[in-house]
Amino acid sequence: MSDPLLEAKNLHKQYTNSHKTVEVLKGVNLHLEKGEFIAIVGPSGSGKSTLLHLLGLLDKPTEGEIVLNGQNTIRMNHKELASTRNRTIGFLFQAHHLLPEFSALENVMMPALMAGVPKEEAATKATGLLEGFGLEHRLNHRPSELSGGEQQRVAMARALINDPDLLLADEPTGNLDRSAGLELLRVLLELQERLNRTMVIVTHDPEIAAMAERRFKMVDGHLEEEI
Ligand SMILES: Nc1ncnc2c1ncn2[C@@H]1O[C@H](COP(=O)(O)OP(=O)(O)O)[C@@H](O)[C@H]1O
Ligand SMILES: [Mg+2]
Numbered sequence: 001m002s003d004p005l006l007e008a009k010n011l012h013k014q015y016t017n018s019h020k021t022v023e024v025l026k027g028v029n030l031h032l033e034k035g036e037f038i039a040i041v042g043p044s045g046s047g048k049s050t051l052l053h054l055l056g057l058l059d060k061p062t063e064g065e066i067v068l069n070g071q072n073t074i075r076m077n078h079k080e081l082a083s084t085r086n087r088t089i090g091f092l093f094q095a096h097h098l099l100p101e102f103s104a105l106e107n108v109m110m111p112a113l114m115a116g117v118p119k120e121e122a123a124t125k126a127t128g129l130l131e132g133f134g135l136e137h138r139l140n141h142r143p144s145e146l147s148g149g150e151q152q153r154v155a156m157a158r159a160l161i162n163d164p165d166l167l168l169a170d171e172p173t174g175n176l177d178r179s180a181g182l183e184l185l186r187v188l189l190e191l192q193e194r195l196n197r198t199m200v201i202v203t204h205d206p207e208i209a210a211m212a213e214r215r216f217k218m219v220d221g222h223l224e225e226e227i
Contacts, residue, residue, distance in 0.1 A: 003033055003034050004032065004033060005033060005034045005036075005068070005069060005198050006031075006055065006069075007030070007066070008029060008030040008031075008054070008065075008066050008067075009029060009065050010064040011027070011029075011054055011061045011064035011065075011066070012025055012026060012028075012061055012062045012063035013025040013047070013050050013051075013054060024050045024221060025047050025050060025051060025054070025221050026222060027221070028064070028221075028222060030055075030216075032198055033198070034198055035192070036198050036199075036213060037189070037199045037201070037211075038213065039200075039201050039202075039203055039208065039209040039214075039216070040052075040202045040217070040218060040223070041204070041209050041216070041217050042217050042219065043218075046220075047221060048170070048202045049170055051218070051223070052170050052200065052202060054066065055166075055200065056089050056091055057081045057084060057085050057089065068088065068166075071084075086111060086114055086115050086162060087115060088165050089164050089166050089167075090162070090164035090166070090167045090168070091159055091167075091169075091170075092155055092156055092159045092168070092169040092170070093155070093169075093170050093171075094170060094174035094175055097155070098143040098155060102142070103139065104139055104140070104146065104154045105123065105127065105140060107155075108126035108129060108130060108154060109122040109125075109126045109161070110158065111158060111162050112125060112126065112161045112162060115162050122161070125161060127139060129157035129161060130157050132157075133187060135150060135153055135154065135157075138150060138154075148175055149180035149183065152173075152175075152176060152184055153184065153187070155172075160191070164197075165197075165198060166197075166198045166199075167188075167191075167197055167198065169199065169201040170202045171202055171203060171204065172188075172203075173203065173205065174204070182207075185211060189211060
């Protein structure tokens with residue numbers, strides 16, 4: 001337990017809709033070392049996406065705190081959060097959220113440009129990532145001209161362009177057929193091994209969960225490690 005990348009302490013999250021309050025997370029604790037690959041499973045509606053949003057600093061907990069790279073994120077303002085996200089965290093969602101009017105290459109370059117990387121350098125890096133995912137012949141295709149598996153690999157290249165310390169994946173294989181899903185996982189695993197990336201993957205697929213080093217289950221607002 002020498003080198004924590006992320007420490008989530010006593011996370012609570014409740015949503016209030018008109019007159020009803022739902023408590024989704026009821027005290028989640030998570031300690032992630034650099035280079036760890038964990039999987040989170042649990043029934044639909046149990047709060048897995050809610051937790052990933054909190055870990056990814058896209059939303060704030062009702063109570064509790066998240067320490068990322070030794071920095072407590074709770075008191076960060078909107079701008080600091082956005083910049084920390086951009087530099088430190090990569091997201092991969094079930095839906096790829098690629099921008100339809102831009103090419104694969106432009107989609108991947110976008111976070112780098114937002115981080116202030118010069119255009120040429122961003123293009124070189126994005127090209128390299130896309131080549132690494134076997135998409136060298138798809139650089140100038142728009143998302144609608146790509147298969148589901150290809151779109152998800154473009155989304156992964158985009159998630160990785162700023163060399164994030166932490167990759168958060170929310171059912172990334174959910175829209176893919178089985179072989180494309182497993183192929184995506186193989187790419188993720190290779191990245192973890194080669195670049196020592198820390199990864200949290202939410203999945204319904206027991207075979208994918210089995211690839212992780214540690215498995216957690218979301219149960220009644222708590223995260224339980226499966227031993
Ligand atoms: N923005 C929101 N406003 C109100 N309720 C929400 C919101 N996001 C999620 N929820 C509710 O929180 C619960 C957990 O949702 P979610 O985290 O998406 O679960 P999972 O990803 O495990 O399927 C659900 O009951 C959902 O309806
Ligand atoms: Mg979800």
